[in-house]
Amino acid sequence: MLHNRLFRKLILFILIPFSIWISAQTGTAINIEIRHEPNRANPNIIEILLVLKNTENKHFKGRIEVKTPKGFRTISENNSEIELNPGQNLFIPIKILTSNTIVSGKADLTFIITDENNQQVAKKSLSYTVMENNNMKITAENPVVYIGTYKDSLEVRARVSNLGNKKQDVTIVFKIPEATQKSLFIEKKGTIDVQKDSVFVFRFLPSGNLLKSSQFTINIAGFREPDKEIFGNTSISVQNVSSTQRYQDMEFDLFSNYSKNTITASYRRVGNTTDMYQLMGSGGFNLPSGYMFIRGNIYTLNNQSDPVVSNTYVSYHREQSEFTLGNISKMMEVSLFGRGAEYAYTSPDKDKKIEVGFVDQSFSLIERNSFLKYGYGFYAKGIMGAQNASKNFSATYIFKNDPYEKANHHVLGTDIQYSFNKDWKMNSKVYSGLSYYENTHLTKPSLALETQYSGNIKKVNLNGNYFFSSDYYPGNRRGMLQIQQNFSTPVFENHFLYANVMVSNFSPKFYSYNNDFKSNTIRGDVGINFAKRKNFGFAVGAQYQEENSNSYNNFFDTSGNQELQTLKALRIIQNTTWISGNRKHSSLLALEAGTVKYPDGNNSEYQMKITGNYSYKWFNINGIYQHGSYYLSEFASSRNFNEDVTYKKFSVSAFVNKSILAEKLNITSGLSYTDDVLYGKSPSGFVNLKYTKEKYGVFLNSSWFNYSSNNFSNNFFTIEAGVTLNLQPNRLIASKKGEITAFVFYDNNNNSIYDNGDQSAENYIIMINNVSFKTNQNGKILYKAIPYGQYMLKQVIQQGWYYNELEFEVKKSSYSLQVPLHQNGTMLGKITYEFDPKKALEFEPKTAGIIFNIYDNDKFIQHVVTDDNGEIGSFLGSGNYRIELVESSLPTNTYCETTSREFTVQAGKIINLEPFVIKVSEKRIHVKKFGN
Numbered sequence: 001m002l003h004n005r006l007f008r009k010l011i012l013f014i015l016i017p018f019s020i021w022i023s024a025q026t027g028t029a030i031n032i033e034i035r036h037e038p039n040r041a042n043p044n045i046i047e048i049l050l051v052l053k054n055t056e057n058k059h060f061k062g063r064i065e066v067k068t069p070k071g072f073r074t075i076s077e078n079n080s081e082i083e084l085n086p087g088q089n090l091f092i093p094i095k096i097l098t099s100n101t102i103v104s105g106k107a108d109l110t111f112i113i114t115d116e117n118n119q120q121v122a123k124k125s126l127s128y129t130v131m132e133n134n135n136m137k138i139t140a141e142n143p144v145v146y147i148g149t150y151k152d153s154l155e156v157r158a159r160v161s162n163l164g165n166k167k168q169d170v171t172i173v174f175k176i177p178e179a180t181q182k183s184l185f186i187e188k189k190g191t192i193d194v195q196k197d198s199v200f201v202f203r204f205l206p207s208g209n210l211l212k213s214s215q216f217t218i219n220i221a222g223f224r225e226p227d228k229e230i231f232g233n234t235s236i237s238v239q240n241v242s243s244t245q246r247y248q249d250m251e252f253d254l255f256s257n258y259s260k261n262t263i264t265a266s267y268r269r270v271g272n273t274t275d276m277y278q279l280m281g282s283g284g285f286n287l288p289s290g291y292m293f294i295r296g297n298i299y300t301l302n303n304q305s306d307p308v309v310s311n312t313y314v315s316y317h318r319e320q321s322e323f324t325l326g327n328i329s330k331m332m333e334v335s336l337f338g339r340g341a342e343y344a345y346t347s348p349d350k351d352k353k354i355e356v357g358f359v360d361q362s363f364s365l366i367e368r369n370s371f372l373k374y375g376y377g378f379y380a381k382g383i384m385g386a387q388n389a390s391k392n393f394s395a396t397y398i399f400k401n402d403p404y405e406k407a408n409h410h411v412l413g414t415d416i417q418y419s420f421n422k423d424w425k426m427n428s429k430v431y432s433g434l435s436y437y438e439n440t441h442l443t444k445p446s447l448a449l450e451t452q453y454s455g456n457i458k459k460v461n462l463n464g465n466y467f468f469s470s471d472y473y474p475g476n477r478r479g480m481l482q483i484q485q486n487f488s489t490p491v492f493e494n495h496f497l498y499a500n501v502m503v504s505n506f507s508p509k510f511y512s513y514n515n516d517f518k519s520n521t522i523r524g525d526v527g528i529n530f531a532k533r534k535n536f537g538f539a540v541g542a543q544y545q546e547e548n549s550n551s552y553n554n555f556f557d558t559s560g561n562q563e564l565q566t567l568k569a570l571r572i573i574q575n576t577t578w579i580s581g582n583r584k585h586s587s588l589l590a591l592e593a594g595t596v597k598y599p600d601g602n603n604s605e606y607q608m609k610i611t612g613n614y615s616y617k618w619f620n621i622n623g624i625y626q627h628g629s630y631y632l633s634e635f636a637s638s639r640n641f642n643e644d645v646t647y648k649k650f651s652v653s654a655f656v657n658k659s660i661l662a663e664k665l666n667i668t669s670g671l672s673y674t675d676d677v678l679y680g681k682s683p684s685g686f687v688n689l690k691y692t693k694e695k696y697g698v699f700l701n702s703s704w705f706n707y708s709s710n711n712f713s714n715n716f717f718t719i720e721a722g723v724t725l726n727l728q729p730n731r732l733i734a735s736k737k738g739e740i741t742a743f744v745f746y747d748n749n750n751n752s753i754y755d756n757g758d759q760s761a762e763n764y765i766i767m768i769n770n771v772s773f774k775t776n777q778n779g780k781i782l783y784k785a786i787p788y789g790q791y792m793l794k795q796v797i798q799q800g801w802y803y804n805e806l807e808f809e810v811k812k813s814s815y816s817l818q819v820p821l822h823q824n825g826t827m828l829g830k831i832t833y834e835f836d837p838k839k840a841l842e843f844e845p846k847t848a849g850i851i852f853n854i855y856d857n858d859k860f861i862q863h864v865v866t867d868d869n870g871e872i873g874s875f876l877g878s879g880n881y882r883i884e885l886v887e888s889s890l891p892t893n894t895y896c897e898t899t900s901r902e903f904t905v906q907a908g909k910i911i912n913l914e915p916f917v918i919k920v921s922e923k924r925i926h927v928k929k930f931g932n
Contacts, residue, residue: 029056030084030113032124044892045075046096046128050111054084062121066094067110071102073842075923082113097842097893103194104132104165133164136192138172138222138232141199146241146765148774153205156236158220160190161197168192169225172200177216184663189225206238207694212728214245214771241765241774247786248731259284259293259730266699266722275302278722280311284732286785288813290318291732309365317734320346328359333431333448333475334398334411336377338362346386353383375401390419396431400474405512406438409474413448424455433474437511444511446473460489471509479508494531498541500524516562519549527573537577543594545569545630552636565599567632569607588613596628598635605646618658624651637678649676666690680709697724733787738813740768740783740791744775746801747820750907754818761821766803767794786810793819800824802877822877825905827854829883829913830871833894835920841893843920851886876905885916893921 033051054060061083066074075095084090096109107130113122141157162168174186188200210216221233261283268276277300284293293315300307313326321343328340342357361375377400385392398411413431420426433446447470454463464485471479483503491497506519527541548564571594579586590611595604607628614621626649629635638647653672659665668688675681686703701720707713744761745754760779765772769792773781793806801821808817831850847870854861854874861881864872885899896918903911 029054029060030062030122031055032111032113032122034111034124034126036126036128044098046072046098046109048094048096048109048126050092050094052082052084052090052092052113054086054088057086059086060084060115062113062115064092065112065114066096067112068096069102069107071099072107072109073097073099075841098130099842099844099892102130102165104130106130130165132166134166134168134224134231135163136168136170136222136224136231137161137163138220138234140220140234140236143234143236145236145238146772146774147206147211147238148241153203154238155201155203156218156220157202158200158222158234159197160192160200160222162192162194165194167194170231171223171225171228173221173223174202175219175221176204177210177218210238211240213240214248215239237770239772241772243774243776243780244782244784245771245773246784247733247737259732261727261729262724263727264722264724266720268718268720270718271716273303276300283727284730286730286733286737289736290316290734291730292316293732306364306366306368308363310363312365317732319734319736320348322346324357327365328357330357330359330379332379332381332396332398333413333429334377334400334409335476336361336379336398336400338374338376339365339367350387351385353386354381356380372401373403375403377401389417390425392417402474405510407474407511408436410434411474420455425453427452431473431475433472435472435474440511442511444472446470448473448475448477460487462487471507472511479506481505491528496529497527498529499526517551518562518564519551520547520564522546525573535579535581537575537579539573539575541573543569543571543573543592545571547632549632552632565632565636567596567598567629567635569596569630570594571607585616586614596630598629599632600639619654619656621654622652624649626650634678645677647677650674651676661691664692666692678709680707680712682707682709695726697726698722699724733785735787735789737785737787738810738815740786740810741814741816742766742768742773742781742783742793742819743816744779744781744803744819744821747822750822752820754820758820761801764801764821765796765798766819767796768792769794772796793817798875800875802875804877823907824875824877825907826910827874827876827881827883827903827905827913828871828910829873830869830915831866831918832870832915833918833920836922839922840920841923843891843893846891849889851889853884853886855882855884856880857882878905878907880904883913890918894918895921 031053033053035049035051037047037049050064052064061081064080064082068074073096075097082090082092094111107128109126109128111124111126112120115121138158138160141159145154145156147154156174158172158174160170160172169191170189172188172190174188176184176186186202186204188202190198190200192198216238218236218238219233220235222231223229224231259282263281263283264279266278268278270276278298280297280299282293282295284291295311295313295315296309297311298307298309309327311327311329313324313328315322315324317323322345324342324344326339328336328338328342330336336357336359338359338361340357340359342355344353344355346353357379359377359379360372361377362369362373377398379396379398381394381396383392383394394415396411396413396415398409400409400411401407402409411431411433413429415427415429417427418425429448429450431448433448435444435446436442437444448468450465450467452463452465454461456462462485465482466484467477467480467482469475469477469480473479481504483501485501486498487500488496488498500523502521502523504519504521506517508517509515522545524544525541527539529539530537545568547567550562550564552565553562571592574591576589577587588611591608592610593606593608596607597604605628607626607630609624609626609630612623627646629638629647634647634649638645651672651674653670655668655670657666657668660667666689668690669686671683671685673681673683682705684703684705686701688699688701690699691697699720699722701718703718705716707716743754744764744766745758746761747754748757748759749755760777761775762777762779764775764779766775766781767773768783771783773783775781788811790807790809793803793808795803795805800823802824803819803821806817808815829852831847833845848866848868850866850870852864852866852872854864854876856879861876862874864874864883866872880902881904882900882902885896887896887899890896896916898916901913901916903913905911
């Protein structure tokens with residue numbers, strides 16, 4: 001036992017100094033310091049400076065090794081030899097290339113120092129953060145697709161490339177136009193790996209109306225999931241290549257006329273006794289010169305002898321002129337409605353316009369009453385600067401014969417809109433009237449003035465509306481003074497202070513009957529809209545309201561006098577809004593409370609109102625509870641039924657608006673309930689169904705209303721059913737029209753004349769402007785109903801043959817041209833790679849997708865792209881050309897010394913270009929030593 005203990009102590013005594021010696025031998029003889037500075041010139045290169053120091057008192061010789069994860073590559077020489085004298089510092093620059101395939105996150109770059117015996121003496125790592133890159137790209141594989149027959153299924157292809165460093169989920173949306181000017185949205189989902197691409201394919205059978213179009217566009221958008229963030233979009237033009245096509249105006253602007261062309265027939269049952277039959281529709285069609293547009297509406301009831309025809313007219317448009325006959329509706333200072341005629345002229349630059357018209361004030365177009373029985377009118381209006389929103393001027397003259405007042409009214413006025421700058425805008429109207437009254441033989445002048453403005457003074461926003469008309473002014477707003485002034489400005493941190501004032505006085509006068517109607521209103525608001533906090537908004541304010549009127553005196557015991565009844569109120573108002581982060585939910589809660597003084601009381605009374613609203617996508621619900629009268633009309637109605645009852649109102653309603661069955665069936669429905677003094681307890685509801693397809697639609701509408709008040713109850717139910725036919729839509733064109741006939745032939749003797757030896761070109765594609773045609777068996781195409789003007793025969797090179805571009809003018813009803821086809825030549829080329837594997841930087845060689853541009857002198861002709869074999873080819877007409885490599889399409893770290901070549905193409909011959917040699921950049925190694 002004693003011997004064992006003695007032996008253990010002896011062993012420990014021997015091993016301890018030996019272990020100290022081993023530790024000294026394997027300790028860090030080289031200190032490593034890593035200095036890293038970002039490379040702003042080239043973010044794909046990591047520049048590192050290693051600072052090595054020999055801490056021993058003897059010479060050190062060894063190697064440095066750099067270990068990197070996948071996707072990193074050392075540009076500098078790896079495993080290079082180093083030597084350091086005692087105490088010496090050595091600075092070694094190292095460059096590391098990062099590829100696009102590196103997954104985002106943390107990556108360790110490790111530097112190891114070994115001695116001559118390949119034993120590790122030092123090791124240190126740099127933690128490098130690879131930033132997330134979610135860059136993506138979407139392109140159309142074929143930007144132009146041709147369709148030829150009604151049985152063709154159409155295929156569109158979109159290529160999505162993940163250029164980032166993380167796998168991404170995407171949704172690709174194809175938007176396909178429909179004839180009803182709606183769009184069909186088709187979604188395709190997928191996952192794209194890092195630095196990979198995927199092709200999304202959608203096939204569909206175009207609708208009949210699309211097949212009748214000369215061309216249409218399919219828009220494609222890419223969304224990054226899960227936030228539906230759009231990362232790109234592209235489009236595909238679908239060209240109809242039939243031999244006969246009708247002109248369609250593809251450019252839409254404010255003066256472009258699109259006609260949907262529909263007819264709707266319906267039956268309506270109103271209550272228990274009334275049946276109504278209605279037919280309405282609208283549509284237009286082009287004529288050899290101009291176009292015609294027709295709108296109609298006719299209905300009849302079971303208890304009337306004659307149908308009613310309203311909103312029915314025929315309008316003919318030719319060049320800048322427009323003629324309308326039928327129902328005329330003019331909303332002017334003196335409105336005119338009835339049957340009549342109108343002529344309008346617009347200048348070629350669309351800047352000036354004049355309108356003149358005559359209206360017989362009869363509601364129905366086929367009314368049996370004598371002509372001019374209900375009065376008539378004449379108007380003329382001129383506009384300058386019709387397309388200039390900042391500066392325009394108009395003048396109007398209106399004459400109206402009014403048999404009810406037995407007067408002839410003349411009104412003349414001007415309307416000026418002017419923008420002083422981007423902040424200050426003003427609109428002013430001045431109208432003067434002169435009225436002659438037959439009974440009194442009086443001639444009464446009148447006046448109306450109106451000014452609207454908006455502007456900013458520093459951060460203060462101001463806008464106002466001021467209107468005045470004299471008591472006998474024959475316009476729509478007779479005997480009125482109205483002042484509205486609004487003010488708002490930001491205060492503190494994005495809070496907004498606001499103040500609004502409204503003053504109104506209404507006191508119209510008539511010679512045809514005696515009245516002393518007066519109504520005055522004053523309302524003022526002041527408050528603050530607080531800055532939005534997260535999803536909540538809050539506002540608080542004060543409101544003063546004063547209303548004076550004698551229009552409700554019949555509800556009070558006023559002994560026939562016309563004294564003004566007055567209502568005054570002062571309220572505090574609060575609004576709280578909430579919108580969810582995804583914007584699917586929203587709500588509003590408004591509280592109003594204050595005091596009010598009624599006409600028959602001396603003391604102020606309490607009043608309040610609560611308004612709430614909540615909506616979620618297709619669902620909406622709102623409610624109101626009110627205690628006390630807010631207006632004289634409410635106070636008068638409550639006193640009329642029971643003078644001791646305070647006016648109260650409760651109302652709640654819910655609505656649904658949703659489309660199902662691929663957006664074909666739309667359901668709109670609602671329920672509501674109201675309880676107040678005027679309407680009593682009144683529930684109501686409605687359900688509207690609308691099913692829409694390309695050529696037709698059907699609808700069913702129903703509503704129900706129940707009224708119950710003072711022991712009186714009534715149910716009222718209405719149902720309506722109908723069908724809508726969608727006819728071929730048109731883009732209406734007002735100019736003169738002609739047609740183009742083209743004959744395409746193979747010009748075998750190259751003299752540009754169809755003669756012996758030549759033959760017609762069947763199924764050859766040509767393009768006029770942006771419309772493509774495929775010739776019939778006789779080599780002909782027909783372009784119908786085209787407006788007079790300039791047209792371009794655009795070159796479409798096909799295998800073996802081509803034609804020259806031509807610009808021509810159509811200024812007669814029929815235009816013919818011949819299109820001689822000349823035999824073209826073939827250009828072939830390819831790319832090759834040349835590099836030293838030992839010295840080349842890391843790169844990803846590709847043969848397909850290298851882009852070249854071909855030019856005729858400096859005119860761009862076409863793109864050509866290498867195939868999987870790295871080859872290119874193009875059919876070109878005879879002549880001299882230049883081909884240039886698009887260097888941005890080359891792989892990373894590659895270049896081409898000769899990017900351009902010139903060549904000559906001869907008819908029927910093949911020209912082979914010298915290969916384009918793609919080279920790879922090489923590594924560069926820099927080692928610097930510094931001694932003490």
